[in-house]
Amino acid sequence: MSPLGRLCQYQQKLGASSRLTHARYLSTSISTSTQPTRRPFRPQRPVFIAGQRRSISATARRRYADVEESFDPADVEREADEVDVCIVGGGPAGLSAAIKLKQIANEDGNEDFRVIVLEKGAEIGAHILSGNVLEPRAIEELIPNWLEDINESRFEYATPAGKDKMRFLTKSSSIPLPAPPQMHNKGNYIISLSQFTKWLGERAEEIGVEIYPGFSAAELLYSPDGSVKGIATGDQGLGKDGKPTAKFERGMEFHARVTLLAEGCHGSLSKQVSKKFDLRRDCQPQTYGLGLKEVWEVKPENFKKGEISHSMGYPLSRNTYGGGWMYHYGENLVSIGLVVGLDYSNPWIAPYGEFQKMKLHPMYKSVLEGGKCLAYGARALNEGGFQSIPKCSFPGGALIGDTAGFLNVPKIKGTHTSMKSGMLAAEAAYGAIQNNKEASSVFLYEYEDKLRESWIWPELKQVRNMRPSFSTPLGIYGGIMYSGLEAFLFRGKLPFTLPHHGEDYAVTKPADQFKKIEYPKPDNEITFDILTSVSRTGTYHQEDEPSHLVPAKGLDHHAEIDYPTYKGIENRFCPAGVYEYVEDDTKDLGVRFQINSQNCIHCKTCSIKDPKQDITWKTPEGASGNFTSSTVSGIS
Numbered sequence: 001m002s003p004l005g006r007l008c009q010y011q012q013k014l015g016a017s018s019r020l021t022h023a024r025y026l027s028t029s030i031s032t033s034t035q036p037t038r039r040p041f042r043p044q045r046p047v048f049i050a051g052q053r054r055s056i057s058a059t060a061r062r063r064y065a066d067v068e069e070s071f072d073p074a075d076v077e078r079e080a081d082e083v084d085v086c087i088v089g090g091g092p093a094g095l096s097a098a099i100k101l102k103q104i105a106n107e108d109g110n111e112d113f114r115v116i117v118l119e120k121g122a123e124i125g126a127h128i129l130s131g132n133v134l135e136p137r138a139i140e141e142l143i144p145n146w147l148e149d150i151n152e153s154r155f156e157y158a159t160p161a162g163k164d165k166m167r168f169l170t171k172s173s174s175i176p177l178p179a180p181p182q183m184h185n186k187g188n189y190i191i192s193l194s195q196f197t198k199w200l201g202e203r204a205e206e207i208g209v210e211i212y213p214g215f216s217a218a219e220l221l222y223s224p225d226g227s228v229k230g231i232a233t234g235d236q237g238l239g240k241d242g243k244p245t246a247k248f249e250r251g252m253e254f255h256a257r258v259t260l261l262a263e264g265c266h267g268s269l270s271k272q273v274s275k276k277f278d279l280r281r282d283c284q285p286q287t288y289g290l291g292l293k294e295v296w297e298v299k300p301e302n303f304k305k306g307e308i309s310h311s312m313g314y315p316l317s318r319n320t321y322g323g324g325w326m327y328h329y330g331e332n333l334v335s336i337g338l339v340v341g342l343d344y345s346n347p348w349i350a351p352y353g354e355f356q357k358m359k360l361h362p363m364y365k366s367v368l369e370g371g372k373c374l375a376y377g378a379r380a381l382n383e384g385g386f387q388s389i390p391k392c393s394f395p396g397g398a399l400i401g402d403t404a405g406f407l408n409v410p411k412i413k414g415t416h417t418s419m420k421s422g423m424l425a426a427e428a429a430y431g432a433i434q435n436n437k438e439a440s441s442v443f444l445y446e447y448e449d450k451l452r453e454s455w456i457w458p459e460l461k462q463v464r465n466m467r468p469s470f471s472t473p474l475g476i477y478g479g480i481m482y483s484g485l486e487a488f489l490f491r492g493k494l495p496f497t498l499p500h501h502g503e504d505y506a507v508t509k510p511a512d513q514f515k516k517i518e519y520p521k522p523d524n525e526i527t528f529d530i531l532t533s534v535s536r537t538g539t540y541h542q543e544d545e546p547s548h549l550v551p552a553k554g555l556d557h558h559a560e561i562d563y564p565t566y567k568g569i570e571n572r573f574c575p576a577g578v579y580e581y582v583e584d585d586t587k588d589l590g591v592r593f594q595i596n597s598q599n600c601i602h603c604k605t606c607s608i609k610d611p612k613q614d615i616t617w618k619t620p621e622g623a624s625g626n627f628t629s630s631t632v633s634g635i636s
């Protein structure tokens with residue numbers, strides 16, 4: 001069977017068609033009992049079938065394992081395919097770059113220009129998690145009739161933003177605060193980013209982008225001159241021990257003139273490339289927050305379509321940065337969430353516990369009461385802003401979107417900037433490839449210039465001092481006061497840039513310096529235990545695949561270096577119950593470190609916050625960590 005045939009067979013096996021069909025859409029949306037009214041899907045437009053225009057590889061041979069056979073997977077030759085641009089990550093940034101590239105190439109009469117997108121989720125949108133209030137600036141530039149198109153193809157899709165509310169919370173009351181201009185949402189839309197991304201995927205395929213969901217880019221490939229020459233997808237069918245099983249299939253190589261990394265916040269290949277080319281040498285460290293989110297169907301009398309609320313204060317202590325949100329959208333749907341800055345020093349803090357506590361505050365509880373929680377998810381987001389943007393180009397490629405860190409923190413918005421960065425990289429990549437037809441390696445100098453000349457730069461520069469102003473001894477109070485002055489008076493014009501505190505993991509202090517925090521027991525109406533929440537993410541990893549969460553020298557060594565000082569911080573920072581310290585008398589510490597990697601929801605917090613930086617997050621097998629069987633992808 002041809003490699004293309006095997007690819008199709010593989011996708012069918014996963015139920016992971018690259019076509020985003022009506023049936024597929026319905027099967028991944030919310031259950032019928034709670035399903036809001038929605039318009040029927042518009043008939044499918046003609047689409048390009050991924051890989052049909054050109055086979056993935058005509059010559060190379062893929063090796064399947066014999067059950068009895070024992071060999072080193074790395075010794076097996078990989079198939080390779082040549083493309084013009086390889087994009088890793090089918091999120092808003094990657095798909096915007098892909099669409100822009102094909103728009104330019106098609107206008108240029110260069111329809112054979114090959115752009116591929118590899119996405120680790122089983123389908124486009126499956127691994128996307130966000131609020132999301134969309135500022136439509138970038139999408140209006142990319143697809144001018146987007147709103148009409150999207151509203152035709154999705155149930156009441158983009159809810160126009162209504163009233164903005166900003167509150168400071170104490171334990172039982174809420175004090176109105178003036179919403180800074182950066183947080184005004186007039187002209188914006190509340191959307192499901194997962195659905196928006198699926199729609200972008202359809203638009204990309206229509207104009208000839210080849211999209212391969214279910215494929216993790218696991219390794220960067222380099223040319224002899226040191227430039228990036230593409231990526232390799234991960235091997236499939238390895239057992240827990242890392243040895244090939246009967247289902248083993250070697251990964252594939254994609255060689256590209258330009259490789260764009262669009263992996264989202266804290267991308268694993270981006271981390272490697274940043275290190276190799278020292279991309280962070282002239283910028284501040286990146287800092288992060290963890291966003292935890294639920295989607296509820298609320299009682300109609302509690303629903304205020306389009307209302308957008310944000311809060312600061314309770315339940316977070318004055319030294320912990322963060323805030324909550326609640327967006328009313330669609331039909332009786334409410335997106336509620338909490339972002340917790342990962343620069344907290346107290347290792348007893350559990351962001352999941354803080355989120356559950358927040359829902360019990362009267363401002364939130366009054367809306368949720370009598371409703372039903374449909375979905376849960378969590379994802380890290382960049383908080384470093386302007387001063388943490390690295391060099392974005394490297395020989396052979398570039399970082400685009402959240403993996404470079406273009407999120408506007410006071411706005412809590414990064415979709416528009418991520419998309420725009422992808423579009424700028426696309427323009428630079430097409431020009432560079434056309435102008436360097438013979439050169440082996442392409443460098444996207446123009447991308448860096450375009451970023452600085454675009455609206456991304458002044459937007460992020462203006463708010464650069466707000467986030468670091470929360471890191472003074474005055475904590476949240478100092479931050480609110482300073483940010484108020486910045487927002488209404490200084491508007492980013494002060495002649496200095498505040499630095500960040502350093503890396504988030506490095507500010508964590510020993511547990512014995514703090515009192516242990518006890519979180520309220522779940523009531524199963526408003527608050528839930530972590531495993532119930534994980535069941536609402538639809539997370540699924542193969543039982544027997546190797547763990548993608550790897551302590552450098554094994555589980556026992558990890559426990560020895562982390563546990564005595566931080567008393568199980570991994571168990572508390574992980575929003576999916578992946579890490580556990582289990583009592584075990586046979587161990588010197590009295591506990592055994594356990595990793596339930598099948599629960600992982602790919603939020604990346606462990607890679608950011610582990611105080612000893614001992615856990616490596618590797619891309620799991622493609623299509624695993626599949627969140628689509630839940631309600632999440634329909635509404636997140």
Ligand SMILES: Cc1cc2nc3c(=O)[nH]c(=O)nc-3n(C[C@H](O)[C@H](O)[C@H](O)COP(=O)(O)OP(=O)(O)OC[C@H]3O[C@@H](n4cnc5c(N)ncnc54)[C@H](O)[C@@H]3O)c2cc1C
Binds near residue numbers: 120
């Ligand atoms: C809780 C929360 C709330 C937010 N609220 C808002 C908001 O209201 N408004 C707003 O504008 N923005 C918001 N954002 C930010 C917004 O979600 C991001 O800025 C945006 O999604 C970034 O797009 P991206 O394409 O760069 O990355 P992502 O959306 O993260 O997409 C990356 C994609 O790459 C895939 N991928 C990663 N690594 C690999 C690999 N090695 N191989 C193959 N595939 C890979 C992932 O599966 C994913 O599909 C929020 C973010 C969070 C976490």
Ligand code: SF4
Binds near residue numbers: 575
């Ligand atoms: S294991 Fe790491 S990436 Fe996975 S859910 Fe837990 S903290 Fe997030």
